Amino acid sequence: MRTFDEFFLPEGWERMDRSDLPEMFRDMETEGELVTGVRSLQDLIRKATGQGEEGAALEDAGLAEVHPFPFLALVGMERVQQALILAVINPRVGGVLLLGPTGVGKTTAVRSLAGVLPQVPRSLCYYGCLPEDIEEGGLEAVCPTCAEKHQRGEPLAVMEPARLLELPYPIQPEEVWGTLDERAARKGRHRLRRGLLGLADRQVLFVDEITRYPAAVQEAVIEAGSQGHYTLSRGGLTAMYRSQFLLVATLNPQRGRLPFPMLDRFGMRVVVQPVTAAEERALLWERVQAWRRSPRAFVQAYEESTQALRRDIQEARDRLARVRVPEATLQATARLMARLGLPSLRADLALLEAARAYAAAEGRETVTPEDVRAVAPFVLPLRHPEEVEAYFTTGQVPEAPWAQKVEKILYNGGVP
Secondary structure, three states: OOOHHHHHOOOOOOOOOHHHOOHHHHOOOOOOOOOOOOOOHHHHHHHHOOOOOOOOOOOOOOOOOOOOOOHHHOOOOHHHHHHHHHHHHOHHHOOEEEEOOOOOOHHHHHHHHHHHOOEEEEEOOOOOOOHHHHHHHOHHHOOHHHHHHHHOOOOOEEEEEOOEEEOOOOOOHHHHHEEEOHHHHHOOOOOEEEOHHHHOOOOEEEEOOHHHOOHHHHHHHHHHHHHOEEEEEEOOEEEEEEOOOEEEEEEOOOOOOOOHHHHOOOOEEEEOOOOOOHHHHHHHHHHHHHHHHOHHHHHHHOHHHHHHHHHHHHHHHHHHHHOEOOHHHHHHHHHHHHHHOOOOOHHHHHHHHHHHHHHHHOOOOEOOHHHHHHHHHHHOOOOOHHHHHHHHHHOOOOOOOOHHHHHHHHHHOOOO
16 A cells, blocks of 8 residues: 555655754654645645634744844954955965954954855856866866756856855864765665865855864864865765865964964964054944944945945956966065075965955956065964964064065065
8 A cells, every 4th residue: 555655745755754853953842733624725825834823923933134244344454354355356365364352353354244255156066067167177177967068058057145154163073074964874875965164165164263163173174175175984985075165263362272283274364453543442332333223224324335345356356367476476476485484385375376366356467566565464474383372472463574574575686
């Protein structure tokens, strides 16, 4: 005899059971209601959505409408804004780390970034094929299905706004990396399900107070963001997932520190200082009060300028692929980094990628020494172990040993 599911579930569908629900809902004592006495489609919808009798209202679900503080309403955070914009234009800079004591606006600044993020491509293919793959490697760089779609003039991806994903705290390891797909296992299939590292591909991943997470989570996030992919192995299965996200993290030196090798992986680092000018503190208070009174209205007041900034970022991001580093600028930058004697080559890569983003933002396709000089304060601080130790010990950034060398080497080719 055929079961109820065989009669009423469409082919390919599966009946959900309590284990399919998020953990927070699994223990709820709820039973399904048999819908009877339906006189119309509208009546059915009311019953199915819990409205009950005609005219009865739904209970308050407790859902929040969140309006992040506008990016352009930040006060006294120009260097933070510049660093974040450069990283969004060119995620290859290697991420951004904001360091500073509590209450200086690090978290607010990062969350406000969601309003100015550009559009990114979302692949329509199971294998993640994108038009840029064909541009770089030809039709052989994509799967056969996408190669045929391209030849027919069909799109391989759709554009959609990038998202800001915040790493929850606390978080289970399987939520970070991924795990076996339980639903597939119940059907006799063995399949992996990617974690947040994979879901953040081409998005912005925000880790607030990174030192509060276990060392294994810190290392996984930083390594996956640096490599652009990660490997998941569970139950005899292994898969490699894309993780080309922009990593943005905050760190309070009073609550902990990152080991130097992990700190070195951040392409840009900005030490956030408290706002000290009386005029700025007063302006900040006024804006925060206006935002708290009516978040929607306050955000709307900045909508036009926010849209303009988003367009500028999108144009710079589209221009980035055409931005080149001339040989003279490359050699001058190499001389600078060699004279500074930094222990890691990651600073060289971050400096030139940030300079490319700066040139793209300025509407140019050639990097100049001025671009390198402009981004040096975001890339070069806290690159020596001694400098890092001094900062975490005193909370103050030591006098930059590189500041005077930048001008002399980049423009004169001299040796300080």
